[in-house]
Amino acid sequence: MNKKEKTHSLSQERAPIYEALEQFKKKRIVPFDVPGHKRGRGNPELTAFLGEQCVSLDVNSMKPLDNLCHPTSVIKEAESLAAQAFGAAQAFFMVNGTTSAVQGMVLTACKKGDKIILPRNVHRSVINALVLCGAEPVYVNPEIDKRLGISLGMSIKQVEKAILENPDAKAILVNNPTYYGICSDLRSIVKLAHKHHMLVLVDEAHGTHLSFEKSLPVSAMEAGADMSSVSMHKSGGSLTQSSFLLMGPSVNAGYARQIINLSQTTSGSYLLLSSLDLSRRNLALHGEQIFRKVIELAEYVRSEINKIGDYYAFSKELVNGDSIFDFDVTKLSVHTLDIGLAGIEVYDLLRDEYDIQIEFGDIGNILAYVSVGDRKRDVERLISALAEIRRRYRRDKSGLITQEYIDPEVLTTPQYAFYAEKESLPLREAAGRVCSEFVMCYPPGIPILAPGERITEEIIDYIEYAKEKGCSMTGPEDHNIERLNVIINYALE
Template identity: 45%
Template sequence: MQDKIYGKIPLLDSLRKYSIKDITCFDVPGHVRNRGVKILNEYFGDDIMNMDINSSPRMDNVSNPQSIIKEAEALLAKAYKSKNAFFITNGTTQAIHAMILATINPGDKVLLPRNIHKSVINALILSGGQPIFIQPEFCDDLGISLNIDHYKVKDIIDKIEDIKAIFLLNPTYYGMCCDLKEIIDICSEKNILVLVDEAHGAHFPFNDELPVSAMELGAHMSAVSIHKTGGALTQASALLINENIDASKVKQIINMLQSTSASYLLMASIDGARHNLVENGQGQLLNALKLSRYAKSRINKVNNIKVISKELIGNKGVSYLDETKLCINVKKLNLTGFEVYDLLYKEFDIQPEMADLYNILALVSIGTTKEDIDKLINALEIISTISSKNQITKNIKIKQIKPIVKLNPREAFYSNKENVILSDCVDRVCGESIMAYPPGIPIIAPGELITKEIIDYIKLLKDNNAYLCDMNDKNLETILVIS
């Protein structure tokens, strides 16, 4: 690799310079650059092995950054229009845990939608916070949750006292955005903190045609998966904070959760991705938007397939929409989304982001090409032709599940439990999380009442080969319940 020196990429630039210096290493990692494990060199290359280093006086320390990491985080904060930004190397899961632990004490009430990621439930187990669920709007045609209606937020916080914070998923996995500004204004009147899981919106600040980011709208904290839509390496995320949040406490919490040997490859990839988004994001994301619109226009001409887009804007819970996410509705094919997902992967070497019973989700990003889009279109055309010969009509009805919280998640987690046969669990209190992954939204979480409706939905997902995870019984013949 030819050595290139870039301006304003302090960590990536310094890491590259350090990796090519003739330094005799008696520190970790034990592979000692490119010397110790030749098979890793053969697969990863010398450059990656030489840049896999540990903290040192020359390279700063993420636990208490004083030089190049401090500068890189300041540039990240500037790019995201936040007061502070912190490198996170264990994904947005860790950022969400830090966000909750820095603001929520045991017993504090948190208002949140039920279509949140499992990391939020786990953060409540860690913090002892008390969830108050608000149902997101639901689209029967798509079979998915949309986002939160701000009128519902106002109604709840007017009725329930002492809500400490609201936690929002914005955008949803399918790109649906609530009226975040209105919710922030409503919560401001009650001194309620606004925390945002913006994992799938890391690209928002870098193109004018995308929804406005949480930081720009005045949210107190947000977590962004820079690896998801910003171009960094997998697990590379950031935690962003605005005014009225104690940065020193946030840093203390991050240091409790994050490894003291945080990966320099991941941190440097955040630095490089940030630089690229600032320098090239406007054009790259405009190209992604054009490709997404082209894909929609073509796929919507395929028999029995429809791509959902801006026509949803204006519905309750959808004030804005991220067009780079292609929610492809396939239920009229007489195939489930899981089946189409498998066909795309096995027969066409196409990897969608995720699937559910009605849809597949394809992400159009800064690295997507027109050739990629055309390959997807052609595959869907073939699948549509094949499925038209299928005489079996699948009559799958999806309803929104409305869980009943019986115990605080932390209390449920630490309660005594027993395994009970699936069909015998009705009216028992769940002691574990069960979910389809991706996206990792719990079907049932610790402390919630197990109803017949939930059992039926679990059976429906099992029968349609959804990838279910996190449960104690990997075959899901039993559920862990409070004894």
């Protein structure tokens, strides 16, 4: 069960949406509503591919199945159970991905002109929300681990400095944990923010499991955060694109629902909703056992990789009590530069030569996502492949870029820059100008450039290097990323 004690009339053994769908199937209702495939009969090829059981449950909102935009029965019950499982006052089912949950948090907390304190190494969904609402970011640029080239968590001193310099800020947003497993001192940040009457929003996309195993870092809700976005599909077992938005007691849940309904679909997929319902039940009943096994598996793989030589699968030894307050040991992050290969090059070799698909590779590291679905023989195959890659492809590491993160120079708000008059310039000619679009490697989806930031020669070098190494680059209007959109007539000092 969750770390917090729960008292609620609903039982975690229930799965209200799943149960309602089971009852719906038994009634053999003749459909004269959407979707038009009519339980799969209208698209036999799709039905054969996905299976009749799946397609027959791709149904529309109706009274027995409730309505995601205004839940009053089974979805409402399922949301109450989710809130109970995660120690939250309110939970919202999100079927537009964690992107919509993150945007829901920011748009609930901030309006046009409001300030929000946040680290710059946020997912693009955060800055997208600033484009939409017109809030002004106050960046706390994270410290960098120079050996690994990765950005760390939020230092308490940096957060306090940002608060004192911006006492009118409405909220603080924290990545916890980061893609690499780095955790900030969330309890202290919450205490500090609340002292200054600011909300705390947590992008907990990679921390679903933190609520269910006591040896793991503290979860957002347990730390007293006001809102958190949780990717159930990442480590919680639900279908891709399904997530939770969790709320603490100080947030107006009715207003948050209105904000969510501005952008979330009115045709919520019952495949996604039922996957959230069943996955929540599984974690509530068996989460501690599940994630204890995941921890043991991840620790075993980490140990074996470190025995290979040159690779560095890092863990809790990085903890410094501040910018690395804790570490999520389920994250199998591996530094690769000492074998003379960028992380993205190892990523490509694993996929192309060994039929192993890991989560991502960047300039200096790879991340293999370890979960309840992994088997011992699968991780042994990964270990063997990494050993063979070192043997076959190891080379001198000179000339490799080591740093993943470059501090940006922010000149105007993301909203102004995104909607301003713009022109397209060749990449090199854009140096010194103000960018009006995003540039990022995906995954992890953290912008190298965001709207409103100065384009520097260092950033251009990084973009060209990432392209050369094979990183999947996204964001700009120019698909080949040979040109960038910049603001016209922006007065630079």
